[in-house]
Amino acid sequence: MSKQPEPVHSTLPEDRICAPQLEAAVAAVMGLMSEKVNIFVQTVSQDEVDLHFGVYERMLAEKFGTIPPLQ
Numbered sequence: 001m002s003k004q005p006e007p008v009h010s011t012l013p014e015d016r017i018c019a020p021q022l023e024a025a026v027a028a029v030m031g032l033m034s035e036k037v038n039i040f041v042q043t044v045s046q047d048e049v050d051l052h053f054g055v056y057e058r059m060l061a062e063k064f065g066t067i068p069p070l071q
Contacts, residue, residue: 007042011049016041 008015019039027034061067 007040009042009044009049011044011046013043016043 019041023037023039024034026039027037030037058067062069
């Protein structure tokens with residue numbers, strides 16, 4: 001069973017244009033065939049970005065022990 005990849009989120013619709021170049025660069029760095037790397041760009045609103053801002057940063061800080069976990 002193949003898992004559907006998570007898209008890269010961006011507020012700029014034009015970022016979809018860069019996906020093929022990013023795929024080629026990632027494939028080259030990872031030593032993969034370019035057909036094996038698929039990058040999907042999904043456009044989101046700035047409001048959605050603002051809603052989730054800081055969640056990933058908080059998770060990393062908790063993981064590295066910089067801040068205590070939320071209780």
